[in-house]
Structures are given as C-alpha cells and as structure tokens.
Amino acid sequence: MSETGLILRTTQQIVNHFGLVDAAHPHFADPQGRLDIPGAVFRAVTGKTPNAFLNDPTYARILIETNAPVMDALRWISHILPTESPDSGTGEDIIEHLAGWLASPDPHLGHRRPNTSDVIGLLERAARAADTTGTIPAQRAA
Numbered sequence: 001m002s003e004t005g006l007i008l009r010t011t012q013q014i015v016n017h018f019g020l021v022d023a024a025h026p027h028f029a030d031p032q033g034r035l036d037i038p039g040a041v042f043r044a045v046t047g048k049t050p051n052a053f054l055n056d057p058t059y060a061r062i063l064i065e066t067n068a069p070v071m072d073a074l075r076w077i078s079h080i081l082p083t084e085s086p087d088s089g090t091g092e093d094i095i096e097h098l099a100g101w102l103a104s105p106d107p108h109l110g111h112r113r114p115n116t117s118d119v120i121g122l123l124e125r126a127a128r129a130a131d132t133t134g135t136i137p138a139q140r141a142a
Contacts (some may be wrong), residue, residue: 001071
C-alpha cells in the first residue's frame with residue numbers, strides 16, 4: 001500500500017465518522033466536526049483540525065496547500081473525479097475542483113449532488129489508483 005493510498009483510506013474513515021460539511025458551507029469544517037474533502041485529508045495526514053478550518057478559509061488553504069502529502073492525495077482525488085481536472089494543478093484549482101463537484105448535480109450520479117457514500121467511494125477509487133500507479137496519469141478529457 002502506498003503512503004497516498006493509506007492517507008486516502010484514513011480519509012475514508014474520517015469522512016465516515018465525522019461526516020461531510022454541506023457543499024454550500026464556506027469553511028473546511030463546521031462546529032459539529034464535519035469536514036469537506038480537503039479538510040478530511042488534512043486531518044488524515046496531521047491528526048488535527050485547526051481552528052482556521054472553522055473560521056479562516058484563507059489561512060486554512062495555506063495550511064492545506066503547503067502540506068505535500070495532503071496535496072498529493074488531493075491531486076489523486078481530483079484526477080479520479082468524473083469531471084475535467086484543472087489545467088494548472090495548483091492547490092487552489094484542485095480545491096475548487098473538489099468543491100465544485102460536491103456542490104453540483106453529477107450526471108454520473110443520476111443528476112444529484114454527491115453524498116457521503118459517494119465521497120467514500122471516490123476516496124477508495126483514488127486510493128486504489130495511487131496504490132497501482134506510481135504517478136498521476138496525464139490530463140484526460142471528461
């Protein structure tokens with residue numbers, strides 16, 4: 001099992017235990033402990049949910065974007081999504097890609113927004129891909 005695969009499987013457990021914030025929520029976490037995907041990955045890597053995740057999205061993004069294992073895991077998740085990956089591959093674009101997927105009805109899901117089970121399945125697919133492939137494959141069209 002790769003390090004990224006382990007991170008993504010730990011993220012599955014965190015999402016299953018704490019739940020997902022609503023897609024319209026402006027922060028990476030809420031007071032009830034629910035997290036968005038980047039917030040859950042950060043917690044999987046560090047074991048922590050910083051206060052910035054509740055009230056300072058700018059600083060929270062900096063924490064996420066400067067943590068290499070977190071960003072590696074987020075890149076895998078972004079690549080596995082059935083929507084087109086961002087061109088730049090920067091942290092901001094990847095975070096927006098994930099947020100956009102959560103907030104929009106997905107035709108692959110019967111035109112409904114993804115739920116916790118969908119996210120857990122996405123994380124498992126990303127973990128399997130990270131375990132079997134050394135690097136993220138080249139950009140693909142949606």
